[in-house]
Amino acid sequence: MGPFVALAFNGFREARRNRVTLLVAIFALAMILSTTLVLEVTVGTFDRVLTDVGLGAMSLMLVLLTIFLSSGLISREIERRTIFLMVSKPLSRGAFLVGRLLGNMLTVTVLQLAMAALFFLMMLFYQSPITPTHLAAVGMLWFELWVLSGVGFLMSSFSSQMVSAFVTVSIYVAGNLASDIYSLAGKSKSEAVQSLGKAVYYLLPDLSRFNFRPHATYYASVSSSELLSSAAYGMAYTGVLVALAVLLFNRRDFR
Amino acid sequence: MDSPTPIEIRNLSKTYRLGFFMNRQVRALQSLDLALMPGQVYGLLGPNGAGKSTTIKILLNLVQPSGGEARLFGLPPTNREARRRVGYVPENPAPYEYLTGREFVTLAGRLAGMSGKELDDRVSEVLGMVQMTRAANLQIRRYSKGMVQRVALAQALVSKPDLLILDEPTSGLDPVGRRQIRDLILEERHRGTTVLFCTHIIPDVEALCDRVAVLVGGRRVREGSVAELLSSQATHVEMTVEGLPLERIQALGISLELARTLENRVLLHVRDADAQRMLKQVLEQGGRVTQLQPARFSLEELFLRALEEARQGPVGGEIS
Numbered sequence: 001m002g003p004f005v006a007l008a009f010n011g012f013r014e015a016r017r018n019r020v021t022l023l024v025a026i027f028a029l030a031m032i033l034s035t036t037l038v039l040e041v042t043v044g045t046f047d048r049v050l051t052d053v054g055l056g057a058m059s060l061m062l063v064l065l066t067i068f069l070s071s072g073l074i075s076r077e078i079e080r081r082t083i084f085l086m087v088s089k090p091l092s093r094g095a096f097l098v099g100r101l102l103g104n105m106l107t108v109t110v111l112q113l114a115m116a117a118l119f120f121l122m123m124l125f126y127q128s129p130i131t132p133t134h135l136a137a138v139g140m141l142w143f144e145l146w147v148l149s150g151v152g153f154l155m156s157s158f159s160s161q162m163v164s165a166f167v168t169v170s171i172y173v174a175g176n177l178a179s180d181i182y183s184l185a186g187k188s189k190s191e192a193v194q195s196l197g198k199a200v201y202y203l204l205p206d207l208s209r210f211n212f213r214p215h216a217t218y219y220a221s222v223s224s225s226e227l228l229s230s231a232a233y234g235m236a237y238t239g240v241l242v243a244l245a246v247l248l249f250n251r252r253d254f255r
Numbered sequence: 256m257d258s259p260t261p262i263e264i265r266n267l268s269k270t271y272r273l274g275f276f277m278n279r280q281v282r283a284l285q286s287l288d289l290a291l292m293p294g295q296v297y298g299l300l301g302p303n304g305a306g307k308s309t310t311i312k313i314l315l316n317l318v319q320p321s322g323g324e325a326r327l328f329g330l331p332p333t334n335r336e337a338r339r340r341v342g343y344v345p346e347n348p349a350p351y352e353y354l355t356g357r358e359f360v361t362l363a364g365r366l367a368g369m370s371g372k373e374l375d376d377r378v379s380e381v382l383g384m385v386q387m388t389r390a391a392n393l394q395i396r397r398y399s400k401g402m403v404q405r406v407a408l409a410q411a412l413v414s415k416p417d418l419l420i421l422d423e424p425t426s427g428l429d430p431v432g433r434r435q436i437r438d439l440i441l442e443e444r445h446r447g448t449t450v451l452f453c454t455h456i457i458p459d460v461e462a463l464c465d466r467v468a469v470l471v472g473g474r475r476v477r478e479g480s481v482a483e484l485l486s487s488q489a490t491h492v493e494m495t496v497e498g499l500p501l502e503r504i505q506a507l508g509i510s511l512e513l514a515r516t517l518e519n520r521v522l523l524h525v526r527d528a529d530a531q532r533m534l535k536q537v538l539e540q541g542g543r544v545t546q547l548q549p550a551r552f553s554l555e556e557l558f559l560r561a562l563e564e565a566r567q568g569p570v571g572g573e574i575s
Binding site: 002003006007010013014017018080081082083084085086087088089090091092251253254255 | 271312315316317318319335336338339341343345347348349350351353354358362363365366367368407410
């Protein structure tokens with residue numbers, strides 16, 4: 001096991017032993033299971049509610065967990081001064097950062113797989129049809145979590161956990177509204193507002209590109225090219241965030 | 256890979272920029288020169304804020320220098336191969352609390368490129384060396400400060416480093432803990448490991464170091480072996496006289512820095528320049544000189560003197 005993999009597995013172990021992660025995992029699984037209760041009071045749109053509540057709970061819990069984990073990823077190590085023991089080891093700062101990020105994503109991925117398995121089991125149990133769009137909605141959520149992780153991780157490399165978490169939540173909200181901001185600004189008569197809208201759109205991650213939950217709820221089809229382009233966008237955006245984090249981290253003094 | 260100089264520092268300076276707008280400057284190191292030979296135990300002695308930790312952090316690529324050069328085995332600290340030969344224990348080490356001692360030392364070994372049975376065996380060996388075998392499978396959050404310090408030392412030793420860098424390794428430990436850490440450092444020296452450690456605990460320096468540098472305000476104000484440093488300060492001679500009362504010695508008219516009657520003898524401190532005259536006159540008066548040696552200064556006295564001298568000159572600290 002190389003240093004890189006050792007760091008990733010250590011990150012997974014850290015999350016596994018963190019009570020917050022366990023609580024979120026238990027709560028998320030309970031929420032998906034509680035879909036049963038919602039179905040009791042549902043008339044007619046049974047399949048839609050099952051998909052909507054299941055995917056919604058999964059998304060909400062994983063987004064919260066990702067923000068919590070990624071925003072404290074590096075800042076906690078710097079605050080506690082564990083970073084002295086790690087950065088002095090014979091590995092590059094970039095490798096250390098990426099190893100930590102992979103550990104974070106390993107945790108999120110394992111939890112997402114568990115939640116997805118439970119969700120699809122419930123759909124099978126209630127004989128609700130599972131379509132490729134359902135799989136796409138779950139898969140694209142994974143790319144959204146990469147981007148969010150990247151934002152939290154970048155912020156965490158130079159600011160405190162509180163600031164990182166606040167900025168990441170803000171970017172999550174703004175990122176989901178990026179397309180709306182762009183189209184609203186386009187309707188303005190002021191060129192300055194239009195330019196600002198464009199700038200916001202291109203600068204912020206367009207997180208609505210990863211949201212295929214409505215498609216799954218209404219059994220709409222999704223083209224593979226659309227999925228591929230969204231996935232590529234997510235990985236490229238994360239790549240830029242990680243590169244920026246490495247750049248900043250390489251220049252830092254750890255006093 | 257043999258290299259003659261584990262640590263070589265030339266003209267090293269560091270100025271921190273602090274504040275929200277980075278407009279406050281604090282000079283932590285000024286034109287520091289230092290060289291460690293293989294197998295030496297070298298102490299950096301100085302008060303808080305002297306630049307000891309900054310020197311160490313530059314050597315470990317935790318802080319970038321503002322000027323000058325630092326080299327580990329002939330390579331810059333940014334080079335991973337140079338750091339592969341170094342084990343480091345920071346001041347108040349904070350290993351991952353969620354890991355057990357064994358897991359943390361294993362992680363340190365993996366990051367140093369070790370794996371498999373070699374790593375497992377070495378982890379058990381170093382945990383034994385620091386007497387942590389019994390507590391190895393407890394989470395670090397349950398450890399006492401002394402246990403954390405010992406695990407930190409184990410993670411530094413796991414890759415069999417040629418150079419150990421220890422930042423205040425005994426601070427905050429009880430006498431037993433301090434003794435154990437000191438014994439471990441001595442064991443490493445016997446194995447041929449070069450050790451650089453910084454401290455403000457003077458007895459540790461006297462007990463462990465081959466050479467010492469005293470830093471004050473980011474400058475090196477003294478450097479040498481402990482014996483050299485102490486003898487360089489000895490400007491007086493200590494003389495023990497029998498058969499002549501103190502009153503008669505004082506009547507000789509030679510200036511005395513110290514004069515004390517101890518049972519049947521008199522202890523005197525005489526300036527170097529007056530020593531021969533005093534010796535002659537005591538013998539002429541019928542006294543016997545039973546002991547004559549350079550007056551011993553403790554390292555603590557030397558340290559305080561260096562501190563006092565440095566305070567009178569321009570030193571580091573805030574510059575804007």
